[in-house]
Structure formats: structure tokens, C-alpha cells
Amino acid sequence: MxxxxxxxxxxxxxxxxxxxxxxxxxxxxxxxxxxxxxxxxxxxxxxxxxxxxxxxxxxxxxxxxxxxxxxTPRKRLIAHALVRDEAGRVLLCETSFKDDWELPGGIVEPGESPRDACAREMVEEMGFAPGVRGVLVVDWLAPYRGWEDAVELVFATDPVVELDKPRLRPDGHEILALHWLTVPEAQAKMTPFGRRGWRPRWRRRTRAPRSTPRRAWSVTDTGELIHASGRHPLRRLAAGAVPAAGLGSPT
The missing domain is CATH 3.40.630.30 (Gcn5-related N-acetyltransferase (GNAT))
Structure with missing residues (x-):
């Protein structure tokens, strides 16, 4: 005792x-x-x-x-990645535990940032993580096949060049195979709520990347947010404020 x-x-x-x-x-x-x-x-x-x-x-x-x-309620947060190659095709994971395919990524751990979780999950699932950029989509996922509801963030990534493709290898447990697909092919393999995210802004993101990326928006010394197309300022930022990091370009 x-x-x-x-x-x-x-x-x-x-x-x-x-x-x-x-x-x-x-x-x-x-x-x-x-x-x-x-x-x-x-x-x-x-x-x-x-x-x-x-x-x-x-x-x-x-x-x-x-x-x-x-x-208080704790809602699951899922960080997925929209991974493209130089031809604009999208990478989907064929899983061992369900029929539909999905974007790389997974559940954010407590205390972990969504961006870090996205990169970690890609390394765990396919051995390599291209650079994680801003958020493309924020969506609510309804309860599905025993899973409770969740919030999903879909991040853009740097394009995967041909030299890096051999580094992509499924883990052999959760992920059985990796597939490069066109947007229509990917839509046919995803769940209904997964396809819901394929809005026009996604399709723009899946085009072949520019050889020289440019920022769509910039901040002037007076705090105005200016689009690269030359359009008028979208809004004036408060003194000393900066745009939110990691949320993608305004549309």
C-alpha cells in the first residue's frame, strides 16, 4: 500500500x-x-x-x-494540401481504409499550427513535402461515416518538379498509392464534400504554374492594399497593421 x-x-x-x-x-x-x-x-x-x-x-x-x-466543444481541424505538378495536375492519395481518394494531409494535433500539420502529414504519408503556401479554402465538413464534423483548411503548395517526383512514395499503410490527375479525374475520385471545394479559384490554382511567381497584392507606405493588375486600392489598413499571414491573396 x-x-x-x-x-x-x-x-x-x-x-x-x-x-x-x-x-x-x-x-x-x-x-x-x-x-x-x-x-x-x-x-x-x-x-x-x-x-x-x-x-x-x-x-x-x-x-x-x-x-x-x-x-466547451472541440472541433477537429484538418489541414489538406493542393499539390500540383508542372503540368497543373493534382496529387490525390489512394487510401487503405476507404474507397474515395483524398488530398494529402490530415488532422491537426493539439497545439500544432495547421501549416506545420499539413507539412508533417505530407512527409508521413508520402515521404516528401513541397513548400506550404497560403490557405485556398476554409470549409466545414459534415459528419461522415462515423466521423464527427470538422473544419478543413486546404493549403496551396509549391509545384512538384519532375526531379522531385521520385521522392514521393506512399507509406504503404494508410496510403497505398499516389496519383497525378486532371481536375475532372480528381473530382470523380473524391467524396461529394471533397468535390465541393473545387470552385473556380481552385481550378485557377491547378493551371500550370508561372515560371516567375509574383505577388498579387502589395502594401504601400500609406497602408493601401494594391493589386498587381493596377486596380484601385482594395482597402486601407489601420496604422501599423499588416495583412494576415498565410491566408492567401484576397479575391
């Missing part, structure tokens, strides 16, 4: 017991999990929520912040 004092106090409450949950929140208990149909009620069962508090947990306003962080 250990002589150490217990540091953990655990409480369980029915998932639909609103007052019971609020009482635990006021006492500084954090939500740690959900047990499906763990509590009998009448002729059926209800889910049970597991709350806990440790001896060293903070008190007062700081405790409230931790409690609210534990009980």
Missing part, C-alpha cells in the same frame, strides 16, 4: 443532468471523458460524464478558465 495522499477526486454525473454538471463546474472539476450508456435509467441507459479535480489545480478565475476549456 502507498502512503502517499490521494491527489485526485473523481465525480460522475449523467450527461443530461445540467444542474449536477454546473455544480461540478463551480467546484473546479474538469470534464475528462464521456462513458456511453454507462448509467441505468428506467428501462434504458444514459451516457455518463467523468469529472475530476487534482489537489494542485488552481482556484478562483484561473480554475474557471480551465473548467470552461474542458467543457
Amino acid at each position: 502507498s502512503d502517499r495522499e490521494p491527489r485526485r477526486t473523481e465525480e460522475r454525473v449523467a450527461a443530461d443532468d445540467v444542474e449536477g454538471r454546473r455544480a461540478l463546474h463551480r467546484r473546479g472539476f474538469r470534464l475528462e471523458g464521456r462513458l456511453r450508456e454507462a448509467r441505468p435509467r428506467g428501462d434504458g441507459w444514459v451516457d455518463e460524464l467523468v469529472y475530476a479535480r487534482l489537489t494542485g489545480d488552481p482556484e478562483g478565475p484561473e480554475a474557471h478558465r480551465h473548467v470552461m476549456n474542458s467543457v
